[in-house]
Amino acid sequence: MPNLLTIIIFFPLLGGLLISLIPRRNESIIRLTAVLFNVMTLGVVGVLCTLFDRTSSAVQFLESVPWIPDIGINYIVGVDGISLGLVFLTALLGLLAALATTSITKSVKEYFILYQILMTGMLGTFLALDLVLFYIFWETVLIPMFFLIGIWGGQRREYAAWKFFFYTLAGSFVMLLAIIAIYFLVTPHTFNMLEITSLAPHLNNNFQCVLFLMFFLSFAVKIPVFPFHTWLPDAHVEAPTPVSVILAGVLLKMGAYGLLRICVPYFPYALDYFAFSLGVLGAVNLIYGACAAFVQTDFKKMIAYSSVSHMGFVLLGVAAMNSTGLNGSLLEMFNHGIITGGMFLLVGVLYDRAHTREMTAFGGLSSTMPRYAFFLTIMALASFGLPGLSGFVGEFLSIAGIYFTFPWLAALSSIGLIMVVALFLTIIRKVLWGRPQSAVHWPDMGFDEMILLCPLVLITLGVGFYPEIILQFQRQAINLLVRMS
Amino acid sequence: MNSSISFIVPEIILCTGATALLIAGAIGSRRRLLNIIAVMTVAISFFSMFAVPGNIHSVFSGMLINDAFSYVLRVFVLVVAMLSVLMSIGYTWPQEEDAGEYYFFILLATVSMMFAVSAGNMIMIYLSIEALSIISYILACYFKKDVLSTEAGVKYFLFGTLSTGLMLYGISLVYGLTGTLDLEKILIQLKVLEGYAPVLGLAAILIFAGFAFKASIVPFHVWVADVYNGAPWPVAAFFSIGPKAVGFALLIKVFFGYSLFLSSIWTGIAVILAVATMFVGNLSAFHQDNVKRLLAFSSVAQAGYIFAGLAMGLSGLKAAFFYIIIYTFMNMGAFACVSYLASDLSDIKALRGISRTSPAGAFILSVFLLSLAGLPPLAGFWAKFFILCSIIDARHYFLAGILVFNSCVAFFYYLKIVRTMYFDEPLSTVVSRKTSYSTLIVLASCCLMVIEAGIFPRILLDFLGLLFH
Structure with a gap:
């Protein structure tokens, strides 16, 4: 299939258009259409994974069509080892989040239209290979997310939506300036990301540092890196469950992906110059996120801060600048998407029953909700990196990578590691063990809820036991990245 | 004769x-x-x-x-x-x-x-x-x-x-x-x-x-x-x-x-005026609750963006011209849409929860406003993009930064209107609207133009390319 990637990107949008034609009273048809389109998107992504040549480091399935030739903007999409895992993650979580929408009862039609636009934006961001196209998809994500949080969110939804929007907007405008600046600085002028990969490293050092910082600022807001993380807890707590899943699972990865796709290969001098600062930021993220999560009383906010903590591993892996660290970083992105997506689904399951997320309201659920306890335990163990589960591999590789470059940072990070363990054990203790706090007995997870979590658990176990199933896809691309930087 | x-x-x-x-x-x-x-x-x-x-x-x-x-x-x-x-x-x-x-x-x-x-x-x-x-x-x-x-x-x-x-x-x-x-x-x-x-x-x-x-x-x-x-x-x-x-x-x-009179001092004066126009327009619009005044100040700010392109001399000419044409359609659309939805009231309260009573109208107004704000892939984004390109090409990085900062401010008040339409509860009093074909033609043609030029800006650019040769 020649236009596989274009199909993947615009298929969700097509679904959105189709949904806009369905009368709003046919809610079940709307839901079914959305799910169907997401199933088919995942199917096409599956085909892409099987056709993908994992022995090659090159960009595959390249499509290039001139778009605005006057200024050299092309529609270029392609996939390589760095983006493939994230595209799969997006399609999978996209389907699961589309299924987990029982809590969405208000304006279902608008919800799914916006959701489908969001999907197109996210998939496009990972597949675009033209800086302007990348920016357009990056921005496309903003407005649907603003509405999804602002209309379907919780009590303080509007505040959270504004905060999310303006943090990201400010960041992306800085990126736009950097994109245009890079166009005029490289000769020949181009927005083609593959060509810039070979041109940008020749820029002089000052330009490299300034451009690196501009791109990094934009990505740092999205990742989020301390101190730009404050939008994340608000957005996560207020967003409805499926939106939280997408937000944590995919949106945060957009920033980290940008780091690997743009900051690392384009500005080798700047990366070298800022590597230690990056590592420190990573360690701070790791420790600060865990500390902040520890003192929360809101279940969802705890998971949100633990995401900040986990993104610290990603930064550490990048700061390591060797193939171990970068592999760990990329794998951690994938794992975090799977695990935290699952965690947010589990928080949603509890919220649907208790209508509260205060930790004090829970306790002793292991006796009343054994299936829930099983899933929560697996996800929590994976989250803090128990060997044999997927979280361990990514975290270990990141820390091992940074050990070669900055041993002291690795030592510092291990404090964070311990705190993350403590954090998730506390969650298990407070939610599952102890005496039940509520007089009402909530029903255990139903089949429809378990079916959402099963694929995530399977992937967690699979990657934990045999990480090669993911690593084989990304290894060649990471090796190329290391050779370039 | x-x-x-x-x-x-x-x-x-x-x-x-x-x-x-x-x-x-x-x-x-x-x-x-x-x-x-x-x-x-x-x-x-x-x-x-x-x-x-x-x-x-x-x-x-x-x-x-x-x-x-x-x-x-x-x-x-x-x-x-x-x-x-x-x-x-x-x-x-x-x-x-x-x-x-x-x-x-x-x-x-x-x-x-x-x-x-x-x-x-x-x-x-x-x-x-x-x-x-x-x-x-x-x-x-x-x-x-x-x-x-x-x-x-x-x-x-x-x-x-x-x-x-x-x-x-x-x-x-x-x-x-x-x-x-x-x-x-x-x-x-x-x-x-x-x-x-x-x-x-x-x-x-x-x-x-x-x-x-x-x-x-x-x-x-x-x-x-x-x-x-x-x-x-x-x-x-x-x-x-x-x-x-x-x-x-x-x-x-x-x-x-x-x-x-196109001399070296032109750029200096024009840059200062463009910056002043952007700031005055955007900061005045920032707190407006009167939609008509808000759009008025927004049009001042938009003039600032266009003028920033013109300040760059001949290289910004095409970008400025592109902006003027796109601006015409999105601004006309915004005015027509607000006057239709708010039935001649100019307070922002008149637009509360309008997405419930008139979803299509609210959607179209959002398209115009977001295009004015410069959200891709709408036409307004390309207009700002080309202006920014000409500014950065001329190495006026500071002006580019100011333009981008102003776009951020502008996003706030355009989105404030969108927010009012989608997040707030509708007014209890039902406003009766007269939908006429002529309004529909204006809205549809402006909306088509904004979306079409957003996805295929090339058509308009090629046309302008002919003009400036």
Whole structure:
């Protein structure tokens, strides 16, 4: 299939258009259409994974069509080892989040239209290979997310939506300036990301540092890196469950992906110059996120801060600048998407029953909700990196990578590691063990809820036991990245 | 002489139609008939543009010029007129006024704009600007018994006469130095007038004042908010696109096309004015709860972006022109959509929860507002993108930063309107809206343009590329 990637990107949008034609009273048809389109998107992504040549480091399935030739903007999409895992993650979580929408009862039609636009934006961001196209998809994500949080969110939804929007907007405008600046600085002028990969490293050092910082600022807001993380807890707590899943699972990865796709290969001098600062930021993220999560009383906010903590591993892996660290970083992105997506689904399951997320309201659920306890335990163990589960591999590789470059940072990070363990054990203790706090007995997870979590658990176990199933896809691309930087 | 007459056939048609409308209105014809006459007049005039002979360069001994630039702008002015007339038809007039008279003024304003953009002589520029101004004063205070409307007219008049007076003084200085008012002859004369740079600079600033007033560039913007607020919605929409585009077109023509006074200090002054215009427009719009005033200040800010492109000299010309065309459609759409949804109320509260009662209208207004804010992949994004490209190409990184900062501020207030429509609960009182075909045509064509130029900006760019070669 020649236009596989274009199909993947615009298929969700097509679904959105189709949904806009369905009368709003046919809610079940709307839901079914959305799910169907997401199933088919995942199917096409599956085909892409099987056709993908994992022995090659090159960009595959390249499509290039001139778009605005006057200024050299092309529609270029392609996939390589760095983006493939994230595209799969997006399609999978996209389907699961589309299924987990029982809590969405208000304006279902608008919800799914916006959701489908969001999907197109996210998939496009990972597949675009033209800086302007990348920016357009990056921005496309903003407005649907603003509405999804602002209309379907919780009590303080509007505040959270504004905060999310303006943090990201400010960041992306800085990126736009950097994109245009890079166009005029490289000769020949181009927005083609593959060509810039070979041109940008020749820029002089000052330009490299300034451009690196501009791109990094934009990505740092999205990742989020301390101190730009404050939008994340608000957005996560207020967003409805499926939106939280997408937000944590995919949106945060957009920033980290940008780091690997743009900051690392384009500005080798700047990366070298800022590597230690990056590592420190990573360690701070790791420790600060865990500390902040520890003192929360809101279940969802705890998971949100633990995401900040986990993104610290990603930064550490990048700061390591060797193939171990970068592999760990990329794998951690994938794992975090799977695990935290699952965690947010589990928080949603509890919220649907208790209508509260205060930790004090829970306790002793292991006796009343054994299936829930099983899933929560697996996800929590994976989250803090128990060997044999997927979280361990990514975290270990990141820390091992940074050990070669900055041993002291690795030592510092291990404090964070311990705190993350403590954090998730506390969650298990407070939610599952102890005496039940509520007089009402909530029903255990139903089949429809378990079916959402099963694929995530399977992937967690699979990657934990045999990480090669993911690593084989990304290894060649990471090796190329290391050779370039 | 024959060819001269055939050149101004579109204008003659407009004048004839205008007179017919005035008479028809005076003898008490139905509004419906007047609407039809007005639309037909503009349409016939539009199609007669195809009959304008292309082989002559100048007519009426150089008073009017027939080149690609003026031809395209005349067509553009007719499109603006058509949109304004259609919006006026769909608009629910709060007071019963003589519609014939109204269309008469709109069509005459169109004629003077067409003359302004094809003028080849300073005196012709002055006359058409002055005619446009006088008609604008009358249109601004069209609601004779309304205090706000009268205030709008008086304010517009006071600032308008001042700026056109300054422009006339500037023109007289140029005449004193060169002995001619013909733009091409002035160009030849200027080459030998190196020693008179200070006087020429003064003349340039004075002439600039006249154009900047129409284009609402700081410090000549003070009339904008009050005039838009007092004028009826269709008139405010017309002011925000027609005279503004003409102001920019004349700026381009006199300062670039004839490279008149285009010296090194131009960039310095223009950058400062552009920055001031952006800040004043955006910061004033920031706290507005009156949508009409908000859109008025937003149009000042938009003028700042366009002017920032022009400040970059010839390289920013195409970007600025692209911006003007896109701006026309998105701003017209925003005005038409708000006036339709809010039924003539200008407080933002009138738009509360409108997504529930009128989902399509709320969606279309969001498209216009987000395009004005510059969200990809809508046309407004490309307009800002090309302006930014020309600025960064010229290495004015600081100006680029300021423009981007202003875009952020602008996002806030555009999104405030969107937010009101989608997040708030609807008002308990049901507003009845009159949906007419003409409103639908205006909204649909503007919306299509904004989306089409957002996805395929290439078409418009190729067209402009032809224009600037």
